Amino acid sequence: MRARVLSLSRLLTAMRLVLASVLGWGMAAAFQSACAASPGALPNLVIIFTDDQGYADVGVFGARGFKTPNLDRLAAGGRIFRNFHVAQPVCSASRAGLLTGCYPNRIGIHGALGPRSKVGISSNETTLAELVKQRGYATAIFGKWHLGDAPQFLPLRHGFDEYFGLPYSNDMWPLHPDLVKLPPNDERRKRGYPDLVMFDGDKIAIPQVTHEDQNQLTTWYTQHAVKFIEKNKERPFFLYLAHNMPHVPLHVSDKFRGHTERGLYGDVIEEIDWSVGQVMDALRRSGLEEKTWVIFTSDNGPWLCYGDHAGSANLGDLHFRQRSLALLWRPRRLGLSIARRQGHLLGRRHARALRHALAWTHPSRHRVQRHADDY
Ligand SMILES: [Ca+2]
Numbered sequence: 001m002r003a004r005v006l007s008l009s010r011l012l013t014a015m016r017l018v019l020a021s022v023l024g025w026g027m028a029a030a031f032q033s034a035c036a037a038s039p040g041a042l043p044n045l046v047i048i049f050t051d052d053q054g055y056a057d058v059g060v061f062g063a064r065g066f067k068t069p070n071l072d073r074l075a076a077g078g079r080i081f082r083n084f085h086v087a088q089p090v091c092s093a094s095r096a097g098l099l100t101g102c103y104p105n106r107i108g109i110h111g112a113l114g115p116r117s118k119v120g121i122s123s124n125e126t127t128l129a130e131l132v133k134q135r136g137y138a139t140a141i142f143g144k145w146h147l148g149d150a151p152q153f154l155p156l157r158h159g160f161d162e163y164f165g166l167p168y169s170n171d172m173w174p175l176h177p178d179l180v181k182l183p184p185n186d187e188r189r190k191r192g193y194p195d196l197v198m199f200d201g202d203k204i205a206i207p208q209v210t211h212e213d214q215n216q217l218t219t220w221y222t223q224h225a226v227k228f229i230e231k232n233k234e235r236p237f238f239l240y241l242a243h244n245m246p247h248v249p250l251h252v253s254d255k256f257r258g259h260t261e262r263g264l265y266g267d268v269i270e271e272i273d274w275s276v277g278q279v280m281d282a283l284r285r286s287g288l289e290e291k292t293w294v295i296f297t298s299d300n301g302p303w304l305c306y307g308d309h310a311g312s313a314n315l316g317d318l319h320f321r322q323r324s325l326a327l328l329w330r331p332r333r334l335g336l337s338i339a340r341r342q343g344h345l346l347g348r349r350h351a352r353a354l355r356h357a358l359a360w361t362h363p364s365r366h367r368v369q370r371h372a373d374d375y
Contacts, residue, residue, distance in 0.1 A: 042135060042236035043331065044292040045128075046279065049098065049240065050272060051091065051144060051169070051247035053325065054302035054311025057269055061325050062314055065262030066270050070277035074296060074329050081326035086300055089321030091169060092146045094299040095242075099127045099147070099158075113148060115172055115194050120148015121158055129159030129238055138232040141165065142224040143217075143242030145199075156202045160240070164200050164224045170214055170244040170251070172196065177249060214251035217244050218268075222275040226282040233286035241279065243272055248306050265309055280329075294329035 056062045059072040060080055087097025091112040093104035099121075100107060107125050121127070129139040140162035141155045148154070149167035156163055173196035174180075182189040198206035198213065206213055225241045245251065246268045253271060260266030276296065283289045301321040302311035313321075 041291065042137070044237050044239070044283075044288060045132070045137075046239045046241065046283075046292060046294045047098070048276060048279065048294065048296045049095075049143070049242040050296075050298045051242075051244055052300060052303050052311065053246055053269070053272075053298035054313050055323055055325050056312040056314035057246075057302075058325055058327070060327075063269070063312075066260035066266030068269065068273040070273045070280065071296065071327065074276060074280065074294065075327050078294070078327055078329035081297075081328070084297065084324050084326035085322050086297070086324050089300040091144075091247075091299055095146055096121065098299075099129070099240075100125050101128075109147065113146060113168060115149060115168060117148055117150070117153075120150055120153025123152070123157070127159045129155075129240070131159075132236070132238045133159050133161075136235060138228070138235055138237040139240075140224070140228045140237070141240040141242060142221040142228070143240075144169065144244045144247075145242070151202065154199065154202055162201070162224075162228065164198075164205070165221065165242065166196065166198060166209070166217075166244055169247055170196070170209075170217070171248055173209060175211065175249075211251065214244075214249070215253050217251060218271045218275055219253050219255075222278050225275075225279055229279070229282040229286055229288070233288060239279075241275075243275070245272060246311060248303065248309050250309050263308055265311065269311075290331040292329075292331070295326070296328075297326040298324045300324065 056064075057068075058075070059068040060075040086094045088094050088104050092109050093111060096102070096104040096107055096109035102125065104110065107122060108119060109121065110119075113119060129141075133139055139160045141160045142163075143165040144167075145155055145163070145165060146168045147158070151157070154163065154167070171177075172193050174193055176193060179189050179192040195207060196209040197204045198209055221241060221243060225239055228237070228239055246265060250264045250268050252264065252267045256267045256271040256274070257264075258267065259270055262269075280289070280294070283292050283294075301313050301324060304310050304313065
């Protein structure tokens with residue numbers, strides 16, 4: 001589907017399709033109802049997306065050795081998804097599903113794209129950012145993109161007004177632990193990754209990201225997110241806060257280093273929890289708490305072979321990479337009224353029914369038509 005001007009009803013239906021891939025039909029319908037109920041005051045949408053965080057790495061999911069008070073507060077006031085599955089258990093494919101509502105393979109995004117990939121998100125796809133922009137939303141991504149690092153694939157070409165972040169995973173850099181232990185003239189080291197860059201918009205802000213820069217990633221992304229919320233409090237916005245952490249190599253700022261019994265991994269998660277608190281505080285200060293939907297989830301489960309630098313799945317089955325923790329904060333007043341209309345569908349705090357990211361996506365007419373055209 002090419003981006004085009006949509007009527008409100010068509011936009012809401014399209015948003016519902018994409019959100020259904022994240023939330024399931026019940027919540028997506030609620031978001032659509034919220035939009036339709038007050039088209040002059042469209043709700044904000046915040047998606048906080050971590051990288052490789054384990055299912056059991058939040059307090060309410062059973063975390064041990066560190067604390068997540070801000071995420072637990074989000075859960076207490078919102079909804080906990082106990083059986084949520086992402087589109088695919090790997091970085092780029094999962095993000096492609098999240099932002100388009102399409103099966104990742106269907107749109108040609110497989111696995112985790114490497115630097116200088118010739119593959120990336122197509123301009124023929126419509127991202128959630130492109131959808132909401134047509135209704136006047138301000139849009140931003142702060143963090144990891146990973147849908148292609150060539151100019152035509154970067155976020156500003158796909159519906160985002162603002163971008164500050166790394167183009168792919170933080171281990172795809174010359175200082176990858178497996179590379180730095182090789183002799184300087186080793187061919188494998190020479191063939192290794194190009195310099196890791198930090199983008200600000202479509203320009204390179206930092207040409208060679210260092211360890212010290214990586215220590216600041218969570219802090220920098222959070223500062224950008226808070227500023228974006230404050231700047232756009234008078235208009236609807238979509239904020240996509242896609243942390244690089246806790247993907248290895250783990251990095252944390254000094255303010256959280258050495259804080260937890262769990263060690264560096266716990267420190268990193270506590271900094272992410274702090275970030276969630278900063279975002280929620282910014283929403284409250286701006287009077288937007290009851291106008292904003294906040295989704296917190298991870299692109300996939302933990303990379304268990306990294307031992308104590310990996311999270312905890314705590315699932316004991318083969319779903320540990322695809323099953324993800326997920327939390328939703330929604331405007332309470334609105335949520336309650338919709339819950340009544342929908343037979344208390346949204347009244348439960350713990351959602352245990354399976355939510356598979358894309359299995360809920362409705363085969364809309366345009367998608368069926370595209371399918372027919374393609375085959
Ligand atoms: Ca990942």
